[in-house]
Amino acid sequence: MVPPQLGTLGPGSQTYLHSYTAPSTDNLTVSTSPRLTCATVWGALRGLETFSQLIYNEGEESSLFINKTTIIDEPRFRYRGIMLDTARHFLPMPILLKNLDAMAYNKFNVFHWHIVDDQSFPYESVVFPSLSEKGAYSGKLIYTQEDIRHVIQYARLRGIRVVPEFDTPGHTQSWGEAFKSLLTPCWVDGKEGVAKPLFHGAYEIFDPSRESTFDFLQKFIGEVVEVFPDQYLHLGMDESYPSCWKSSPNITAFMKENNITTYVQLMQYYVTRVLDIVQSTNKSYVIWQDPIEEGTKASPDTIVEVWRGNSTVPWQNYMSEVSKHGYKTILASCWYLNYISYGQDWKKYYQCEPLNFTGTAEQYDNVIGGEVCMFAEYIDGTNLLSRLWPRASAVAERLWSRRDVKDVESAKFRLDQQRCRMLKRGIPAQPILDGYCGDYEFGFPGSNGIYETSEKRPRTPPAASSAAGVFLSLLSVTFISCFCFMV
Amino acid sequence: MVPPQLGTLGPGSQTYLHSYTAPSTDNLTVSTSPRLTCATVWGALRGLETFSQLIYNEGEESSLFINKTTIIDEPRFRYRGIMLDTARHFLPMPILLKNLDAMAYNKFNVFHWHIVDDQSFPYESVVFPSLSEKGAYSGKLIYTQEDIRHVIQYARLRGIRVVPEFDTPGHTQSWGEAFKSLLTPCWVDGKEGVAKPLFHGAYEIFDPSRESTFDFLQKFIGEVVEVFPDQYLHLGMDESYPSCWKSSPNITAFMKENNITTYVQLMQYYVTRVLDIVQSTNKSYVIWQDPIEEGTKASPDTIVEVWRGNSTVPWQNYMSEVSKHGYKTILASCWYLNYISYGQDWKKYYQCEPLNFTGTAEQYDNVIGGEVCMFAEYIDGTNLLSRLWPRASAVAERLWSRRDVKDVESAKFRLDQQRCRMLKRGIPAQPILDGYCGDYEFGFPGSNGIYETSEKRPRTPPAASSAAGVFLSLLSVTFISCFCFMV
Numbered sequence: 001m002v003p004p005q006l007g008t009l010g011p012g013s014q015t016y017l018h019s020y021t022a023p024s025t026d027n028l029t030v031s032t033s034p035r036l037t038c039a040t041v042w043g044a045l046r047g048l049e050t051f052s053q054l055i056y057n058e059g060e061e062s063s064l065f066i067n068k069t070t071i072i073d074e075p076r077f078r079y080r081g082i083m084l085d086t087a088r089h090f091l092p093m094p095i096l097l098k099n100l101d102a103m104a105y106n107k108f109n110v111f112h113w114h115i116v117d118d119q120s121f122p123y124e125s126v127v128f129p130s131l132s133e134k135g136a137y138s139g140k141l142i143y144t145q146e147d148i149r150h151v152i153q154y155a156r157l158r159g160i161r162v163v164p165e166f167d168t169p170g171h172t173q174s175w176g177e178a179f180k181s182l183l184t185p186c187w188v189d190g191k192e193g194v195a196k197p198l199f200h201g202a203y204e205i206f207d208p209s210r211e212s213t214f215d216f217l218q219k220f221i222g223e224v225v226e227v228f229p230d231q232y233l234h235l236g237m238d239e240s241y242p243s244c245w246k247s248s249p250n251i252t253a254f255m256k257e258n259n260i261t262t263y264v265q266l267m268q269y270y271v272t273r274v275l276d277i278v279q280s281t282n283k284s285y286v287i288w289q290d291p292i293e294e295g296t297k298a299s300p301d302t303i304v305e306v307w308r309g310n311s312t313v314p315w316q317n318y319m320s321e322v323s324k325h326g327y328k329t330i331l332a333s334c335w336y337l338n339y340i341s342y343g344q345d346w347k348k349y350y351q352c353e354p355l356n357f358t359g360t361a362e363q364y365d366n367v368i369g370g371e372v373c374m375f376a377e378y379i380d381g382t383n384l385l386s387r388l389w390p391r392a393s394a395v396a397e398r399l400w401s402r403r404d405v406k407d408v409e410s411a412k413f414r415l416d417q418q419r420c421r422m423l424k425r426g427i428p429a430q431p432i433l434d435g436y437c438g439d440y441e442f443g444f445p446g447s448n449g450i451y452e453t454s455e456k457r458p459r460t461p462p463a464a465s466s467a468a469g470v471f472l473s474l475l476s477v478t479f480i481s482c483f484c485f486m487v
Numbered sequence: 488m489v490p491p492q493l494g495t496l497g498p499g500s501q502t503y504l505h506s507y508t509a510p511s512t513d514n515l516t517v518s519t520s521p522r523l524t525c526a527t528v529w530g531a532l533r534g535l536e537t538f539s540q541l542i543y544n545e546g547e548e549s550s551l552f553i554n555k556t557t558i559i560d561e562p563r564f565r566y567r568g569i570m571l572d573t574a575r576h577f578l579p580m581p582i583l584l585k586n587l588d589a590m591a592y593n594k595f596n597v598f599h600w601h602i603v604d605d606q607s608f609p610y611e612s613v614v615f616p617s618l619s620e621k622g623a624y625s626g627k628l629i630y631t632q633e634d635i636r637h638v639i640q641y642a643r644l645r646g647i648r649v650v651p652e653f654d655t656p657g658h659t660q661s662w663g664e665a666f667k668s669l670l671t672p673c674w675v676d677g678k679e680g681v682a683k684p685l686f687h688g689a690y691e692i693f694d695p696s697r698e699s700t701f702d703f704l705q706k707f708i709g710e711v712v713e714v715f716p717d718q719y720l721h722l723g724m725d726e727s728y729p730s731c732w733k734s735s736p737n738i739t740a741f742m743k744e745n746n747i748t749t750y751v752q753l754m755q756y757y758v759t760r761v762l763d764i765v766q767s768t769n770k771s772y773v774i775w776q777d778p779i780e781e782g783t784k785a786s787p788d789t790i791v792e793v794w795r796g797n798s799t800v801p802w803q804n805y806m807s808e809v810s811k812h813g814y815k816t817i818l819a820s821c822w823y824l825n826y827i828s829y830g831q832d833w834k835k836y837y838q839c840e841p842l843n844f845t846g847t848a849e850q851y852d853n854v855i856g857g858e859v860c861m862f863a864e865y866i867d868g869t870n871l872l873s874r875l876w877p878r879a880s881a882v883a884e885r886l887w888s889r890r891d892v893k894d895v896e897s898a899k900f901r902l903d904q905q906r907c908r909m910l911k912r913g914i915p916a917q918p919i920l921d922g923y924c925g926d927y928e929f930g931f932p933g934s935n936g937i938y939e940t941s942e943k944r945p946r947t948p949p950a951a952s953s954a955a956g957v958f959l960s961l962l963s964v965t966f967i968s969c970f971c972f973m974v
Contacts, residue, residue, distance in 0.1 A: 088921045092930035119921050137923040339829045343865070378830070381930030382915035386870040428869035434575045434606050436624040443579035443868030 028071040045159045079369025080399040081110035087117030089380035090141040102427045104158035106396040114165045121174035130178035167236025169206035186244035200244040208270040209254035225281045238288035309333035316357035323363040331370040338375045350394040389429035390419040515558040532646040566856030567886040568597035574604030576867035577628040589914045591645035593883040601652045608661040617665035654723025656693035673731035687731040695757040696741035712768045725775035796820035803844035810850040818857040825862045837881040876916035877906040
């Protein structure tokens with residue numbers, strides 16, 4: 001086993017980590033002297049996970065086995081993301097870090113951090129500290145600059161990019177706690193700042209008519225692109241409903257003055273101004289699908305995240321449309337894991353195929369991956385990890401393995417084994433089948449402290465690091481397909 | 488505040504705890520010298536919970552307030568149960584104990600322990616140790632006699648009875664691992680011990696044709712009634728489908744010999760023999776509704792648990808039927824909390840009213856309560872507590888408070904507060920609304936160790952025990968209804 005050169009993880013080697021360029025191919029050979037070769041350290045991390053998944057026991061936990069095999073492997077999609085929402089409910093640092101562990105165990109490589117929203121603003125800004133002072137739920141429910149650096153570094157060591165989302169112009173009520181003038185006052189019966197139930201709040205969407213809005217964003221985005229080293233910044237831009245703008249005489253006057261005749265054009269004006277700000281920082285951006293649907297032009301390297309889709313207009317239509325524009329496209333619609341239902345719902349996540357839409361070869365090439373979303377209306381530290389895992393592992397296999405790896409019945413047992421592996425590594429992954437995971441159950445004395453970071457807690461050695469001690473069976477030489485579970 | 492006389496909790500005072508006789512009335516007065524009076528120590532425990540629920544803060548966590556009030560209180564129903572299933576998945580001791588804490592915080596008073604089933608036999612028997620040696624998932628996934636004594640004592644100190652369920656004649660495959668002869672060999676094409684998919688397993692239901700089955704049960708039940716001090720033993724007796732019996736020539740011969748002409752009669756023969764065994768020990772029993780529906784006679788003090796109900800035959804029909812026979816009746820049908828759906832499903836649990844069926848005053852009197860069921864196909868230590876709480880709290884209010892306390896909108900905020908209280912007392916109760924619970928989130932450093940028992944871990948002092956330090960507001964004298972949340 002060639003150890004991964006973690007020591008070489010300097011800034012120069014971050015190209016693959018911080019963007020979505022093509023990954024290197026792993027070559028893992030298990031024999032009496034196992035060997036793992038790969039062009040980058042990130043490939044080595046994935047290869048070690050593969051190795052850990054090859055180890056098994058037969059009843060007695062004291063003996064571990066591995067079969068001779070050779071695996072040549074690479075992921076099918078370059079963007080394999082998980083989105084967490086820390087605005088509806090705050091997620092404490094130990095939970096975020098634990099989730100990064102689980103992501104690495106499942107070869108996810110992007111943590112999309114939906115960090116703020118209407119409900120709260122837990123991001124501690126350096127240039128505008130009052131944003132979290134006034135917009136966070138409480139002074140203790142914030143992510144400090146130090147917290148964020150820690151998350152980024154913790155993720156990086158696990159081969160995971162951190163893409164923060166600062167969603168505008170809608171979903172921004174919490175920004176208004178400190179900077180009310182960012183938000184358009186909504187009007188009712190000649191009075192400003194009044195809510196109209198079912199139509200709009202009192203203040204709910206950025207005000208594109210004031211130049212100060214863009215001055216603010218210039219400074220704020222200037223900070224954010226320094227804090228988060230990833231090449232990409234997620235700008236949201238979903239669900240910007242115009243009811244409030246429509247109610248405002250100021251907005252009407254502004255539109256007239258600038259020859260803007262529709263609210264779609266007004267939205268395009270806002271979006272274009274913000275995209276220009278980001279481009280001036282030499283960063284690229286991810287946006288939800290909405291502006292593209294409405295005809296806004298974005299820069300060619302934009303990643304567009306498809307999240308809509310229902311029985312009337314399936315997500316396939318949107319994938320087809322977005323990828324046709326030439327943007328890099330990721331699919332989220334079928335992987336909203338915050339929605340729950342009884343039983344083995346992982347099967348439907350597993351069966352969702354991102355390329356299952358009508359398109360050209362070029363369109364399919366534009367699809368760079370997909371993302372699990374966990375909006376947090378009913379999620380916090382109490383249930384995030386058990387609800388996400390192992391359901392997200394089903395998506396992990398879909399995004400990593402070959403398209404024809406799709407048999408649900410055989411996936412069931414791989415997924416069950418993967419959940420047991422996670423359980424033994426401290427992730428409270430919930431069961432999908434009756435049964436048990438050897439002599440270990442979550443909640444045993446000794447499994448305590450799962451909500452501490454893995455740096456601090458005494459932990460079971462991960463399977464990979466116990467590799468040196470495993471017994472290499474010479475009885476069977478089994479070729480294990482490189483497309484088996486998450487390999 | 489008169490301290491509860493916990494020291495007097497001797498065997499002589501267990502009548503109320505170990506059976507379902509009428510509870511005493513609490514009288515709680517909060518003034519400059521608060522006073523709690525009640526006839527039994529169990530009432531004092533509930534009164535202290537009530538007291539803890541009256542304490543609030545206004546923004547700053549360092550100051551706690553309570554208003555002057557007088558509350559005269561008693562529960563509406565005498566049986567307020569939670570059923571946990573430790574057979575589909577094993578639940579470690581720390582999880583069981585933590586759940587007893589949560590039950591006490593919500594004034595539940597019966598832990599119905601569905602301890603064994605087809606899948607595994609984690610109960611360690613003294614007279615038949617091989618039952619768990621061979622029938623448990625593993626040697627570490629068992630409840631020892633010491634564990635069980637600990638659970639019973641832990642529950643008792645919290646005013647909770649422990650009613651174990653040993654379900655027969657169906658749901659018994661795991662018994663057969665050690666004692667194959669207990670199970671009827673099922674027949675296919677002239678061969679015994681063969682499964683017929685969709686019809687029957689190879690061995691799946693007790694064999695009523697052998698006298699040795701009842702000899703075994705005599706000894707086993709003799710042990711169980713000694714181990715569990717509660718007056719009641721749950722005997723299961725649900726879902727005893729006759730396919731296997733029908734396939735067996737031995738059963739056919741036995742029926743002929745004994746003039747048993749139908750499988751319902753055969754089931755009645757089995758049930759009657761087992762009920763006689765339990766009655767000979769001077770214990771009483773709980774059974775699922777099935778034998779009563781099929782016309783079996785049980786002893787008059789039997790508790791019958793209604794679990795069936797669907798859109799064709801609603802649970803109301805079964806409640807009406809069972810209560811008409813004069814048995815003590817409890818409702819579970821509408822409270823299967825193992826079933827999950829997205830959003831605020833607690834509302835439907837809250838709105839289920841046990842007396843909402845057509846019946847006479849006598850029938851209504853027969854309804855002594857209800858029970859939350861958590862069958863564990865998809866439940867183990869990773870998700871039990873967050874999935875059960877605070878959804879079960881909605882049922883707690885239904886079973887404790889007056890029937891006309893049923894407004895969902897006001898209950899929503901009480902329930903949210905109650906979840907915050909639980910969170911601060913170490914229960915990972917999941918959120919039901921956007922927001923937060925003061926400066927505290929589950930997963931913070933310092934909230935670690937939740938899976939240790941509360942005896943061992945350093946814990947936030949429960950609100951009740953910090954009562955002496957609260958500031959009694961003299962500004963407002965508010966009468967708080969004795970029917971507010973779980974009061």
